[in-house]
């Protein structure tokens with residue numbers, strides 16, 4: 241009788257321990273990833289970009305807030321936020337407060353779907369056979385989170401709103417042209433509004449999007465954006481040890497679910513993000529992250 245129950249009890253115990261680890265330890269085990277990107281003209285001075293994404297902030301995430309507050313110590317020349325910053329109406333204030341001195345640095349941002357719509361419970365395993373894009377088609381259509389207030393505060397600090405917009409910033413010694421789109425996951429992307437060749441007089445051209453949807457990445461690359469920055473995938477969020485992500489929740493393939501890759505002639509960096517949906521508050525083999533990209537000259 242004891243043998244009969246040993247296997248199921250062992251499985252239940254292992255599952256409970258894994259869930260506890262994923263929700264209490266790994267979800268708060270923040271990492272800073274560093275990449276060198278050879279994208280500048282020969283002889284140019286290198287610059288540092290801090291890429292944050294998918295913080296999905298909700299009240300009570302003290303460890304996340306405290307880790308965010310320390311990122312200014314990296315002294316980035318530019319901060320890029322690729323969206324899904326908040327998942328609760330009361331999270332905008334704490335999010336801005338945690339950015340703190342980062343707001344005094346040059347910055348750009350786009351929205352993700354979760355900046356607009358508060359989370360609802362969904363079966364997290366459904367990502368294995370479909371993306372969550374269809375969920376937004378059948379749900380409420382009126383945004384219920386204060387994303388406009390958050391955007392206004394970021395713009396008041398001098399950050400560029402790149403939701404279907406282009407813009408220009410001085411980043412260190414470089415004159416940088418930006419193009420960005422709103423979230424394709426909820427059909428708010430309007431690439432046609434920013435379409436066209438980039439300015440060859442700029443020192444660097446950066447494309448920004450929440451979701452790394454290949455059809456948009458193709459257009460950024462064709463227009464001449466040399467560096468593309470995206471989030472959204474959460475790196476797969478639940479990954480298989482020694483294998484990796486099973487899903488990206490968008491059109492990009494799992495091999496580029498996070499990290500630095502090529503997309504045609506451009507470089508693409510996808511952030512695995514710092515948070516999780518509050519309805520699926522766990523990460524496994526995919527710790528939360530921000531990235532520091534050091535842009536250096538191309539080999540001559």
Ligand SMILES: [Fe+2]
Pocket residue numbers: 294296324352354472473474513
């Ligand atoms: Fe997200």
